[in-house]
Amino acid sequence: MQDLSELFVRATDHCEQFAELLDQERQALLDQDMDRLGALTRAKAPLIESLAADEKALSAQCKALGKPENQSLTDFIRASNAPALADHHADFLAAAERCQSANMHNARLIHHSQHINSSLLDLLRNQGEASQNVYDRRGNASRTASQRPISRA
DSSP, X not given: OHHHHHHHHXXXXXXXXXXXXXXXXXXXXXXXXXXXHHHHHHHHHHHHHHHHHHHHHHHHHHHXXXXXXXXXXXXXXHHTXXXXXXXXXXXXXXXXXXXXXXXXXXXXXXXXXXXHHHHHHHHHTXXXXXXXXXXXXXXXXXXXXXOOOGGGO
16 A cells, blocks of 8 residues: 555646646746747646556556456545555545646636637638628728727727
């Protein structure tokens, strides 16, 4: 059980490092700092690999300890009656939850940014509802543009 406990400590450390990078990524997204985003993406790659290796090591160790396939990891740890292991598992779950939450937040920021950029590109291409018939193909003000109330401009 000691090996499993150590694996959880290592995985928790990797999750905390990854969550920190996700927090930095959030700030770079808000600042629209593409250079920093690129650097953070490169910094996240080795941590993703480490987390994948941690997952494989945890699975292998659980299998070696006789964890049944149909039993959840949480139930297996509870059944082990090892308080330190349970604490390390809880710490790992909290760190993983923080990573998931930060990642979802960043995904929403990216989606929102993509939507805004798409709308702006539509306006520039004269394809959005707000810019329909404002300009003709040559970029000149359209003579056939409908008179829109100021609230629709």
